[in-house]
Every structure is written in structure tokens, then in C-alpha cells.
Amino acid sequence: MILRLRDAVLALLALAAAGELAGAGEPIIGRTPSARSGPPAWGAPIDGQSGQPGGPGLALRCAKALTCARSGPQFIDDAVVLVRDGKLEAITTAAEAKVPEGYERLDLGSHWLMPGMVDLHYHSAGSFDINDMVYLANPELRVAASVVPRNPNLDRNVAGGVTTVLYIPGSGTNIGGQGVLLKTGLDRFEEMVVRNPGSLKVAQWGNPERWVMGVGKTFEGWTIRDTFSRGRAYARAWKDFEEGRGPKPELDLMFEPFRPIFDHKMQVSVHTQIYQVVLLTCTMLKGEFGVDVFLDHSEIGGWMAAPVAEKMGVPAIIGPRSVDPPSRFFINWAEVREEGFIGLGAGWQKGGHTKIGFNTDAPVIPGEELLVQATMAGHYGMDGSKLDLVRGLTIVPAMTAGLGDRLGSLEPGKDADLLVIRGDPADPRSSVERVWIEGRSVYDVRGERRRF
Amino acid sequence: MNSLLLLGAALLGSVMPSLVAQETSGSKSSDAKTADAKKDEAKKADPEPKWFAVVGGDVHTGTGGLLRGATVLAKDGVIESVGYSTDLPEGTEVLSARGLQVYPGLVAISASLAVSQGSRFLAEDDLHMRCCVDFGKNGHLHEGPLDAELDLLLADQAGLVDAQSDLRDAYDPFSSSLLMTLAVGITSAEQSGGALKLKRGEIDGVVMRERFLSSFTWTSASSGKTQLREKFAAAARYLREKREWDVRKDKVKDLPEPSKKGIEQKILSVLDGSARAKFNANDRDDLLGIARLAQEFGFRPVIEGCVEGWIVAEELGRAGAYAIVYPRQRRDKDENLVRAGGSSIENAAILHAHGVQVAIGPASNGIDLGGITGRDLLHLTVDADFAVRGGMTDAAALAGITTVPARILGIDHRVGTLEKGKDCDVIVTDGDVLHYETLVQYTVVAGKIAYDKQKELLFAHIRPRTPGDGKTSNSSGDSAPASAESQPPQR
Numbered sequence: 009m010i011l012r013l014r015d016a017v018l019a020l021l022a023l024a025a026a027g028e029l030a031g032a033g034e035p036i037i038g039r040t041p042s043a044r045s046g047p048p049a050w051g052a053p054i055d056g057q058s059g060q061p062g063g064p065g066l067a068l069r070c071a072k073a074l075t076c077a078r079s080g081p082q083f084i085d086d087a088v089v090l091v092r093d094g095k096l097e098a099i100t101t102a103a104e105a106k107v108p109e110g111y112e113r114l115d116l117g118s119h120w121l122m123p124g125m126v127d128l129h130y131h132s133a134g135s136f137d138i139n140d141m142v143y144l145a146n147p148e149l150r151v152a153a154s155v156v157p158r159n160p161n162l163d164r165n166v167a168g169g170v171t172t173v174l175y176i177p178g179s180g181t182n183i184g185g186q187g188v189l190l191k192t193g194l195d196r197f198e199e200m201v202v203r204n205p206g207s208l209k210v211a212q213w214g215n216p217e218r219w220v221m222g223v224g225k226t227f228e229g230w231t232i233r234d235t236f237s238r239g240r241a242y243a244r245a246w247k248d249f250e251e252g253r254g255p256k257p258e259l260d261l262m263f264e265p266f267r268p269i270f271d272h273k274m275q276v277s278v279h280t281q282i283y284q285v286v287l288l289t290c291t292m293l294k295g296e297f298g299v300d301v302f303l304d305h306s307e308i309g310g311w312m313a314a315p316v317a318e319k320m321g322v323p324a325i326i327g328p329r330s331v332d333p334p335s336r337f338f339i340n341w342a343e344v345r346e347e348g349f350i351g352l353g354a355g356w357q358k359g360g361h362t363k364i365g366f367n368t369d370a371p372v373i374p375g376e377e378l379l380v381q382a383t384m385a386g387h388y389g390m391d392g393s394k395l396d397l398v399r400g401l402t403i404v405p406a407m408t409a410g411l412g413d414r415l416g417s418l419e420p421g422k423d424a425d426l427l428v429i430r431g432d433p434a435d436p437r438s439s440v441e442r443v444w445i446e447g448r449s450v451y452d453v454r455g456e457r458r459r460f
Numbered sequence: 461m462n463s464l465l466l467l468g469a470a471l472l473g474s475v476m477p478s479l480v481a482q483e484t485s486g487s488k489s490s491d492a493k494t495a496d497a498k499k500d501e502a503k504k505a506d507p508e509p510k511w512f513a514v515v516g517g518d519v520h521t522g523t524g525g526l527l528r529g530a531t532v533l534a535k536d537g538v539i540e541s542v543g544y545s546t547d548l549p550e551g552t553e554v555l556s557a558r559g560l561q562v563y564p565g566l567v568a569i570s571a572s573l574a575v576s577q578g579s580r581f582l583a584e585d586d587l588h589m590r591c592c593v594d595f596g597k598n599g600h601l602h603e604g605p606l607d608a609e610l611d612l613l614l615a616d617q618a619g620l621v622d623a624q625s626d627l628r629d630a631y632d633p634f635s636s637s638l639l640m641t642l643a644v645g646i647t648s649a650e651q652s653g654g655a656l657k658l659k660r661g662e663i664d665g666v667v668m669r670e671r672f673l674s675s676f677t678w679t680s681a682s683s684g685k686t687q688l689r690e691k692f693a694a695a696a697r698y699l700r701e702k703r704e705w706d707v708r709k710d711k712v713k714d715l716p717e718p719s720k721k722g723i724e725q726k727i728l729s730v731l732d733g734s735a736r737a738k739f740n741a742n743d744r745d746d747l748l749g750i751a752r753l754a755q756e757f758g759f760r761p762v763i764e765g766c767v768e769g770w771i772v773a774e775e776l777g778r779a780g781a782y783a784i785v786y787p788r789q790r791r792d793k794d795e796n797l798v799r800a801g802g803s804s805i806e807n808a809a810i811l812h813a814h815g816v817q818v819a820i821g822p823a824s825n826g827i828d829l830g831g832i833t834g835r836d837l838l839h840l841t842v843d844a845d846f847a848v849r850g851g852m853t854d855a856a857a858l859a860g861i862t863t864v865p866a867r868i869l870g871i872d873h874r875v876g877t878l879e880k881g882k883d884c885d886v887i888v889t890d891g892d893v894l895h896y897e898t899l900v901q902y903t904v905v906a907g908k909i910a911y912d913k914q915k916e917l918l919f920a921h922i923r924p925r926t927p928g929d930g931k932t933s934n935s936s937g938d939s940a941p942a943s944a945e946s947q948p949p950q951r
Contacts, residue, residue, distance in 0.1 A: 160792045164790075307831060308831065328832050329830070329831030329832050329833075330831070330832070330833045330834065331831055331833050332831060333829040333830070333831055334829075334917070334918065347917035347918070348917045348918050348919060348920065348921050348922075349918060349919060349922070351922065354922070372832075373832070373835075374788070374790065377788070377834075380834045380835075380842065381834075383834060383842065383896045384833045384834045384839075384896075386896050386897055387833075387834075387839075387896045387897060387899075388833070388922060389921070389922040389923065392897075434896065435845065435895065435896060436842060436845035436846050436848075436849055436896075437845045437846075437848040437849050437854075437894070438849070439849045439850075457800075457804060457806070458804070458805055458806055458850065458851075459805070460805050460849075
């Protein structure tokens with residue numbers, strides 16, 4: 009019965025959508041319903057092997073490819089994307105495309121292609137016991153131990169277009185431990201791992217006050233500075249040893265993560281919010297210690313630090329909040345005495361910041377709703393006309409995590425993490441129809457019930 | 461009680477005019493009623509109707525039509541015409557919507573009481589909401605812990621039980637919550653099973669319908685289900701016997717009137733159509749049970765939640781069910797069951813395709829001012845968007861936040877679409893109402909502008925309206941509507 013129901017509904021939907029084909033000469037992303045693409049125009053069903061490592065090549069043709077390239081044009085109309093061995097091979101217009109012999113060709117009709125989305129503040133990849141609060145600084149803890157592949161949250165995230173997450177410890181202490189960068193839709197932990205550790209999680213202010221002793225800003229600031237100072241000394245000692253300048257240091261698990269951090273092979277992700285706190289994140293961690301740091305949350309008036317963060321090269325990843333609400337109606341954390349809704353994306357953008365991304369803090373916001381963070385940034389005044397909303401879901405977080413050469417855009421040589429989507433990714437109406445991760449087909453609404 | 465009072469006033473005004481005129485009735489209350497009756501007469505005698513028109517916008521009527529550049533003309537808050545070549549009577553207040561979109565005001569089902577009762581409930585506090593909803597519905601407070609604030613609140617409202625109207629007496633027409641609700645285009649809201657028209661700055665006429673939705677529990681325990689079915693059966697039997705008695709009592713002497721003992725008035729109201737039964741149910745089996753109950757006793761159930769409705773959509777459609785769906789509500793499939801289960805983003809679309817009337821509610825029906833957006837009452841259209849993501853058409857999703865909730869609340873003869881004879885509750889937007897960049901520019905309630913984006917501080921700074929788009933003016937014979945008297949302030 010279910011299959012029959014489903015067929016009937018699909019037929020109705022196809023009929024309903026038939027009138028909504030995207031017309032020629034539309035803006036990149038329009039505001040009318042017709043901006044969304046029409047019914048699927050799939051080629052013959054494929055076996056799902058093409059594009060995989062070791063499988064035949066795959067040639068995808070689509071009405072529009074949002075390339076989200078690191079620089080330059082952000083989209084190609086009537087594009088062809090070539091995939092081979094799990095990597096993107098070429099992205100060109102259909103007219104210029106040279107599809108090699110033996111490649112499977114798949115016409116996506118009026119659908120669009122885009123890179124998989126990246127969520128850099130995520131807690132839903134496994135069991136939720138990831139907020140150990142034994143010490144105020146626990147850099148040695150690793151959340152990788154708690155990953156549960158293909159859990160229902162991860163499966164839904166795939167259907168929301170999220171293909172990579174930074175799974176991090178909670179914010180109960182100043183240094184919560186090491187996160188891990190994971191691909192969402194794959195079956196085994198070993199396949200999922202993009203980089204482990206993915207980041208060192210720092211929670212600067214706002215949550216660790218709940219720690220046993222009831223600490224405040226001064227002690228928390230000292231704890232972070234002290235731990236980083238000792239971590240830097242540890243990393244230097246190992247560097248000296250490796251380069252033949254000193255004796256072999258004793259292994260200390262607590263400070264091990266600081267070796268890749270001070271080698272710039274790993275970032276520090278900081279739960280930070282409120283203007284002064286964001287300033288301190290920039291000046292202490294980036295200015296004083298010179299590590300690669302990025303802002304998570306970035307809320308509650310944090311946007312007022314945008315010029316400083318931009319100047320110092322500190323990316324701002326925003327969420328789960330997307331506005332500073334009118335302080336007249338609410339507590340005045342933001343210290344913005346405004347009577348309007350200040351969009352955080354708009355605030356960072358107007359402050360001249362160019363590396364604005366979005367995060368969910370899942371399960372605070374369900375991971376598959378990452379796109380809604382872009383939706384709301386746009387709603388509350390962030391200008392998306394240069395595709396900054398889409399970049400904030402893809403290339404900005406990818407570059408922020410140090411993966412700009414591997415993820416986040418449709419550029420040759422990158423992982424084939426691809427979404428087939430019905431239109432503007434920031435519009436919740438644009439459903440994700442199909443997902444590939446590293447060339448593997450991990451979600452296809454033709455073969456299963458739509459997950460999201 | 462309301463109707464009794466009204467009847468009394470009418471009697472005083474018409475049956476006993478001489479008594480009234482001579483002011484000899486003596487009692488104070490009669491005097492007050494007399495004054496009211498006089499006022500009513502004076503109002504009737506007033507020859508000057510108030511005209512209001514929204515001119516030049518693309519009018520989405522909600523009845524299937526899109527009239528580009530049309531005029532919506534209202535007389536005393538009620539739509540007089542929707543169309544072209546409308547002659548505007550002299551003195552019509554004109555709102556120019558040139559270049560803008562015109563929609564019926566949105567109808568929010570299951571809205572937080574903060575909407576009508578003010579800022580006290582701004583924090584989404586379950587306890588407060590629950591207690592207050594229970595209080596409003598049943599006239600007494602359910603068990604549960606109370607804090608000092610809640611006590612205070614109840615003290616404020618202690619007079620409600622004997623008041624004419626819970627909703628009216630608790631309505632705060634100046635609250636910031638009301639303003640925010642209007643600012644997102646919501647002009648009607650369910651409050652405690654009734655429906656309010658969200659008038660700003662005035663109270664008269666806010667209550668459109670009261671105590672219409674009647675909550676029933678379809679418990680997971682089978683005994684509760686059996687009991688409810690038996691209660692419905694008893695009520696149906698009573699109604700049959702009562703009808704028979706009504707017919708035969710004049711012919712048969714001393715025919716005993718059927719006893720109403722043990723019959724629940726709440727169920728009688730559902731069966732005679734004066735109230736509508738609302739269930740909160742999500743499981744497939746519960747949904748099927750409700751559908752059977754409704755078909756057996758001949759009423760159309762409203763089912764809130766309806767998470768597994770997509771599995772039994774045929775049955776729900778056949779039972780004439782209304783569903784209140786929260787498109788982003790999540791529930792994992794129970795893996796102990798072989799059958800399909802769990803939530804589906806396609807729920808609203810599948811239900812709609814099977815003839816179920818689908819109203820769409822927000823992920824959270826409160827007003828969230830903690831900074832997280834896109835999930836609360838202030839972002840109702842986002843949830844309509846998610847219904848579209850699951851396969852609904854834009855039109856059906858829009859109906860899910862306008863016409864269908866109006867039907868569920870029994871106010872569809874007044875709101876939900878833009879048609880002659882309906883209330884002039886109109887929103888003017890700068891684009892497709894379901895698109896995320898669209899902001900409400902004006903909200904009109906009963907023919908009065910209740911919200912103007914550029915005149916309030918909430919959203920004025922976001923994509924400020926281009927001067928020239930949307931102006932108000934007064935058509936006084938020779939001056940054209942386009943010649944605006946005032947410019948909206950720019951920030």
C-alpha cells in the first residue's frame with residue numbers, strides 16, 4: 009500500500025510541479041517560486057557504481073552548477089561535471105565538455121548541482137556523552153571515541169545536504185577536547201574520517217561558568233592562556249627534537265593536540281560570543297599565540313568585532329542563533345541597545361567580514377537544518393546576491409577547517425561530495441534529490457523515502 | 461451567557477422601548493443597558509461608512525486567482541470588492557501596493573498565548589503555557605507546580621470564570637508580542653480553542669469564535685479509547701432519543717424526557733456541530749482509531765501532530781479529517797515494527813494529496829526571543845516552506861497557513877481568503893510570501909493598517925522599502941491615490 013501511495017503522490021507532485029520550470033533569463037537566484045527547478049528529468053536508472061573509486065567515470069549534466077569556487081565565478085549554467093575515482097575531474101559548460109569514452113552520462117534536467125555542505129559545530133554524530141567536565145581544561149579528550157556511523161541524525165543530515173561535519177565536544181569546560189572531521193553518509197568510521205583530530209574545542213565564555221567551582225571570565229581567560237602557553241612549550245620541545253636541536257620530550261597526552269595546532273595543521277574552534285569575548289578570541293588566540301583559530305557561535309553582539317576579526321583573518325561561523333533580538337523585549341546580553349532584529353550575518357557582513365559561515369550546534373538545531381541558518385541570515389538582511397549565503401554553507405567552512413583544497417566547492421581534484429538540489433540552497437523549499445559522497449551514491453529519493 | 465445578555469439588551473431596546481425612554485426601569489444595570497442600546501442606535505444611524513482600499517498590488521486572493529495590479533476595497537472593515545476599475549468612494553483611505561504583493565492575513569493555529577495576552581509569556585515556558593491553556597479551556601487550573609509569577613498571573617485573571625469572555629478580557633491590544641505577530645503577517649490566531657482577530661489598539665471585535673475546538677484524549681491505554689467510544693455512543697443515543705421525544709411529546713401524554721445524566725455536553729457539542737473535536741495523536745494506530753470513531757459518529761476530527769498520518773492518509777482522507785502538521789516534527793521509526801513508521805517530511809503533502817485538510821504549524825508555537833530563529837511563530841512561512849520541500853505545492857502550503865486553519869477554527873466565513881464579504885485582513889509584502897527574503901510591509905486588520913514596516917523599529921532597517929512603493933493617501937475626489945500625503949520614515 010505504501011508503494012502505491014507513494015506513486016500516487018509522486019504523480020501528483022510531478023503534475024503540480026510541471027508548471028514551475030525555471031525560465032530562461034532568470035536571475036541567479038530569484039525570489040519567485042519558478043526559481044526552483046521542475047520535475048526530475050533523470051536518465052536511465054544507474055547502478056550507483058559510476059564515480060566511485062575503481063568504478064567507471066560519471067558525467068553529470070545540470071541546469072546550473074553552483075561551483076562556490078574559492079574565487080572567481082560562482083556558477084555555471086548548463087554545466088557538465090565529471091567524476092572519477094571519487095574525485096571531481098572537470099566542471100565546464102556543456103558546450104565545452106569533453107566526456108571521455110566509457111563514462112556514464114546522467115542528465116539531471118532542470119536540477120542544480122552544488123558541493124556538499126559543511127557544518128563546523130556539530131554534536132550529533134554519536135552518543136551524546138561528549139561533555140566531560142572533569143577539569144576546566146581537557147585538551148586530551150577525543151570525541152572520535154563516541155562516533156556512531158549511520159545513526160538516524162547523520163542519515164537525515166545527508167538529506168539536508170550536509171556531507172561533512174566537525175563533531176566536537178560540548179562547551180561545558182574551557183577546553184573540551186578534540187573534535188573530529190567526518191563525512192556524514194558513509195558506513196564505517198574509518199571511511200568517515202576526514203581528519204582526526206579535526207580541531208581543538210575551546211569554549212571561551214558563556215557555558216563553562218557552570219563548571220564545579222563557579223568560575224568567571226578572569227579565571228577562564230587565565231586557564232586558556234595557561235594551557236596554550238604550556239601547549240606551545242610542549243610543541244616547541246617536540247619540534248626541537250625532530251629537527252635535531254634537543255632531547256626527546258616525554259609524551260604528554262594532554263598537550264599532544266598542540267603539536268598539529270602550532271604546526272598549522274589543525275584549527276582551534278572557539279565557542280565565543282559577545283563583543284568583548286570575540287575580541288579576546290582574536291587577540292589572544294590569533295594575536296598572542298598565532299594559531300589558526302575560528303569563531304563558532306559568533307553571536308550576541310559578536311558581529312561588532314567584525315572589522316578586527318577580518319583584519320586578523322579569523323573566520324566567523326554563525327549559529328545556532330541568527331539574530332540579536334530587540335533588547336527592549338529581552339535581556340541585553342548583546343549590549344546593543346537596538347529595538348530591531350539585528351541579523352547576525354548582516355552584522356558581520358556590514359562590518360566588512362568576508363569569511364562568514366554557518367553552523368547548527370546540532371542537536372540544538374537539527375543538523376539537516378543547516379540550510380535554515382543561511383535562510384535566516386538572508387531573511388534578516390545578509391546580502392546573498394553574490395551567493396554569500398551558499399558560500400557560507402560550503403567553501404567558507406571548508407577553508408576555515410583547513411580543507412579548502414579538498415572540500416566545499418566544485419573544482420577539479422576535490423572530493424566528489426555532490427548534491428542534486430531543486431534550486432536556491434538557502435530556500436527550504438529546495439529539496440535535495442540526490443547525494444554523492446566521494447563519488448559514492450549515498451542518498452537518492454528515487455530509491456527510498458525522502459528523508460528530509 | 462453572552463447570548464443571554466445580548467438577548468436581554470435586545471429585549472430592552474425593542475420590546476420595551478417606552479420603558480427605556482421614560483428611564484423608569486430603576487435598576488442600575490438596566491440603565492447601563494439602556495445607554496448601550498442608545499449607542500447602538502446612534503451607530504446604526506451614522507451614515508458615513510469608513511472606506512479603505514489597497515490599490516495596485518498583485519492580489520493573491522487565496523481562491524486560486526492572482527489579480528495583478530488590482531484593488532481590494534473595504535467598507536467598515538469588510539471587503540466590498542476585489543478587482544479592477546474600482547470606483548473609490550470619496551474619502552477612501554488608500555494604501556498603494558504598487559509593485560508589491562497582496563495576500564490574505566495569515567492564520568496561526570495553536571499560537572502562544574503571548575500573542576494576545578502580552579509579554580509575560582515571552583519565554584517559551586512550557587509550564588506557564590500549559591497551565592494557562594488549561595485554565596482558559598476549563599475554567600480551572602490543573603494540578604501542577606506553580607511559581608509566584610504564575611500565581612500573580614492567575615490572580616490577574618481570577619475574574620475570568622464569570623467573565624463574558626476569557627479571551628477578550630485577557631487581550632492586550634498594546635503588547636509587543638502582538639506587534640511582532642502582526643509584523644510577520646499573522647492577523648488571526650487560535651487561542652485556547654477559540655479564534656482571535658489581532659486588532660491593535662482596540663478590543664472590540666477581537667473575539668471571532670470562542671471555545672470552538674474541544675480537546676479530546678485518545679489515550680494509548682485501550683481502556684481510555686473504549687470509554688471515549690462509549691461516551692460518544694451514549695451521547696449519540698441520547699440525541700436520537702431526544703429527537704424522537706421532541707417529535708412525539710405533543711402526541712403522547714407524559715412521555716418522559718430522555719435523561720441527560722452521564723452525557724457529556726462536550727460530546728453533544730461535537731455531535732451537533734457547535735464545537736469541533738481536536739485530538740493530539742501521532743501513532744498510526746491512534747490515527748486509525750480516531751478516523752473510525754469520527755466515521756462511526758459522523759464528525760470531522762482535527763488531529764494535531766499526525767506524525768504518522770502519511771501512512772494512513774487514505775483512511776484519514778475518507779474520515780474527512782483535518783490535520784495540524786508541524787512539518788519538521790521528527791520521530792524515528794520504531795524498529796520493532798515491520799510496518800512503515802516515524803515522521804516524514806512528505807507528511808503534509810501526502811495527507812493533502814489524499815483529501816485531508818492540512819494546516820501547518822510552526823516548529824515551536826511560542827515567540828522565541830533568545831536569538832534562534834526560523835522555528836517559532838514569527839517564522840510560520842518557513843514551516844510552510846518545509847511542507848513544500850516535502851512535496852506540497854506553494855498554493856497548498858499557503859492554504860495551510862490561511863484557509864485551512866480558518867476552516868478548523870470555524871472562521872473561514874470571515875478570514876483566510878480575499879473575497880467580497882470577508883474581513884479586510886490583508887498583508888502587503890515585497891515578494892513571494894513563502895520566500896525567505898520577503899518581509900511584510902503592511903498588515904491590515906479589519907480595514908485598518910495595524911503594522912507598517914517602515915514605521916516600526918523591528919524590521920525597518922532590513923531592506924528598507926523603496927520610496928514610492930506602498931504609500932497611504934486619502935482619495936478626496938480630484939487627487940489621485942498615487943499622490944501620497946506622507947512618506948514613510950527611512951532609517
